[in-house]
Amino acid sequence: MIIQQYKIVFAGSMGAGKTEAIKSLSEIPILETEAFNTDVQSHQKTQTTVGIDYGEITLDDGIKIGLYGTPGQSRFDFIWSVICEGAIGIILLLDHNSPNSIDELNDYLKTFKNYNDNIAIGITHIDENKESSLQQYRNWIKANELTYPLFFIDAREQEHILMMVESLIASLEVKVGSVPQGNNHA
Amino acid sequence: MDRHCINIATSGLSSKVSDELKILIRNFISNQYGINWVNISSNHIDLLLINENFFDSDNIQNILQNKKFPYLKISKTPSKNGYQIYEHTLYLPLEKVEPLLEWLQKNLLSFLNQNSVAIVPDLSTELLIIDEQFIRNLHSPENTKLHLFDDKGTLAIIDNRTQIAWIEPSRQKAHTNMSFKFAFAKTSDFTKVSRKKSYCLQDWLWNLIWCSKDFENLASVDGYFKIDYWPQPYQKEYRKVSLQLSACFIQGAKITDVAKQLNLSIDDVLRFVTACVMANNGRFVSANKCSYAPSSHLENSNIDNHFLKNFIGKIRRRFGL
């Protein structure tokens, strides 16, 4: 597998926290492409991403990894395929508070796995909806025999987003048979 | 099998104060005794922690008259003389823990050591084996609310219907051992756990068993195992190894292959599998149900893979992963 550009893509439903996730990781103030949200039926927030949000991290030899945030609504799907090409992986965020979160998960996975198969799924806003069970997502993963990691996170917490990034890396490592250093005991 | 447990009752305390005190006391006593957190109406109390404003009520005074046990009044206003503990009152906020610990040693522990400690018989007199039946019952949706405990006392109450766990607050970063048991939760058990925050049951159970080095392994070395989903690691310390193991076992993998490929001890891999088994995540499978294939030396020396490995190493270093 060849990585064409050093990037990690953040995709998923509107209001799930993609822009926040990039902010929590990025070394630079992020380039935001937000516009005034008129689609209040989908989400109440005042601003929504309509272009590509951009953040950055630098590795120790100066190589930069771009963190690309995409708009969630399907009318911007022309952006998704372009942005995902050659990415290290995709972090797919879904809002547990959405009434159709399982359908959204299904739809986004169906679309994005065509662009890149290294996907990690994060379910956000879990504290805002205590009525719906969290186990429904794991049951859905199991019923569909999928292998993607799925975690319950807060997109503003850097450690949670790092866990998502680390799961993308773990998938890659296992795929290429990388033998990590310092793994003598856990 | 009996266990030595002390019963500590709390009354009139906010959950924040109650949780803070429970954690402190648990850390101080846990090597010597198990703790049951009970309420004021319990038959046997070894120590009472009570809001100072409730102390003078008739009900409390009656109880104290009839049953002699040490008590500590909890006050929210700092004391006039600057002491953290004075006579039978603890003044919050807790700036130093030593006065409290000294008080406990003097008024509770030395008293207990001299007299026989209340022995709380276990719910079953036979040795409960942790086997398939045990695990099936633990996760059965018909067994809605279960009280999980071990020789140190309560661990949690779990609800199999909603798949959540409420934890005993002083055992948040818990580990357990083969004394791990469960029973139907009684109303009085609910006072032992904090209902402020609920945990995803499977994840909490997985983390509990993963952290329990004294828990016997339930896997055989020459087995093949496949998990249904990646367990979510709670601590950064073991996140890396947990995710790597998950990446292998989500495909179905041979236990020894995984240990070799990831350069891990077989014990760690077996512990991962055991934790998954206890969390009802996955099952032992036959070889043909597994798609994990350790890469060969030839693949490892491929240029693209070499580049990728270097690159991954750099990402790990950058984030401290």
Next chain:
Amino acid sequence: MLSIPTQKRTAPTQLLQLAKSEAHNILMNTRGVDFVMICSSDGFELATVSHKNYHNTTKLAAVSSSILAMVTAFLKEIQLTGCNNITLDADNGKAILTAIPAVHHPMVMVTLSNKEVLLGQLLYSLKKASQIIAEADGE
């Protein structure tokens, strides 16, 4: 900070009618212009006037808002101010995206024309129309 009540997020009919009428003026009075669309800045089509049929106006609205948002972010990086439109010059025609900086209901105007259009005149008309609509929203 005062936030706009949610029911007022979509532009009121009166404002849209004004915007449509301005778009119509440009279509009728500038030779070479084939199509003018008004969209919300988050990519919803609000009004369209045209001589030709463009089949996927919904998509066009989304793409236009995206481009404008990314260009706006780019301009911020290079610290250029007061730039409100982008002109795309192709072999077979031109496209102009104009930001309408209305205070309560920011919008985008998408204009498509043939190659021969008098660009200066068109840009001037678009600027005026944008000002009129923005001022009407401020009232």
